[in-house]
Amino acid sequence: MSTNKNIVGAKIKGLRESKNLTIDEIAERSGLSAEQIASIENDENLPSLGPLIKVARALGVRLGTFLDDNDALGPVVCRAEERVSSISFSNGAADARKYMEYHSLASQKAGRHMEPFIIDIQPEEEKDFTLSAHEGEEFIYVMKGKLEIAYGKDTYVLSAGDSIYYDSIIKHHVHGFPGEAAQILAVIYIPF
Numbered sequence: 001m002s003t004n005k006n007i008v009g010a011k012i013k014g015l016r017e018s019k020n021l022t023i024d025e026i027a028e029r030s031g032l033s034a035e036q037i038a039s040i041e042n043d044e045n046l047p048s049l050g051p052l053i054k055v056a057r058a059l060g061v062r063l064g065t066f067l068d069d070n071d072a073l074g075p076v077v078c079r080a081e082e083r084v085s086s087i088s089f090s091n092g093a094a095d096a097r098k099y100m101e102y103h104s105l106a107s108q109k110a111g112r113h114m115e116p117f118i119i120d121i122q123p124e125e126e127k128d129f130t131l132s133a134h135e136g137e138e139f140i141y142v143m144k145g146k147l148e149i150a151y152g153k154d155t156y157v158l159s160a161g162d163s164i165y166y167d168s169i170i171k172h173h174v175h176g177f178p179g180e181a182a183q184i185l186a187v188i189y190i191p192f
Contacts, residue, residue, distance in 0.1 A: 008052075008066050009043035015059050016041070029058035048173075050132030053190060063190055064112050076109040099124050099175070115188040121147070121176040131171035136190040139165045140174065145182030149174050 016026055023041070027034040032051055039045045040055065049063070056063045105116040131150055140147070141163040149156045150173045151166055157177060158164060166172065168188070176182045 009041045011066050012055060012059070013041040015061060015065070019059065021059070026055065026058045030054040048130075048132055049188065050134045053134040053136075056190075062112070063188075064107075064109075064115055076106055078105045078108075113189060113191070115190070117186045117188070118143075119184050119186050121145070121174075121182040121184065123179050123181050124176055125178055127178070129173040129175060131173045133171045134168050134190070136168045136188060137165065138168050138172075138189070139163065139187045141185040143183045143185060146177035146180045147174065147182045147184060148177045 016023070023034050023037045026032075027037050030037070030051070031054060036045075036051065037055070040051070052066065053063050056065065059065075099122045101120040101122075103118040103120070105118065106112055106114070129150060140149070140158070142158045142160050144160055146160075147158045147162075149158065149164060149166075152170045152172070156164060168190075174184075174186075
């Protein structure tokens with residue numbers, strides 16, 4: 001029913017091994033370092049979505065494959081009380097504290113092309129974020145708090161009730177406004 005953050009690395013490793021690929025081959029295909037791949041597989045560091053999307057492409061699977069629990073083909077209803085488990089992402093630094101909790105809203109839907117999440121963002125004072133880019137589009141609606149989005153050379157500040165829709169191929173980074181927490185609904189579309 002809910003996704004355990006400790007299974008993402010195991011799923012990636014299992015998929016890699018089932019395709020008889022080495023960590024070095026996935027690193028070469030994804031443009032990430034072998035150390036990053038090993039760290040992800042060992043659940044030492046779950047990076048932002050950008051690197052995970054690159055790993056998914058290198059393995060020839062959807063991003064959702066790492067998050068799936070079931071393979072429901074029809075509609076999937078996610079009740080509020082079922083969103084207890086989450087996946088944490090850091091800002092990409094190996095020693096960074098986890099500042100985002102992703103609650104998947106469709107982990108049981110097989111074959112999906114969108115990834116909807118409720119994301120709880122902890123207050124963060126860090127100003128040195130690493131921007132990332134990947135194929136697709138993102139839609140974000142701010143439910144609570146204040147959000148800051150670095151997008152290309154621009155920065156957008158959104159408050160509760162505001163939304164933004166953008167092409168993910170432009171380098172970007174989503175984080176709470178300095179010192180503030182936020183909760184957002186994010187829908188990520190990744191063509192496959």
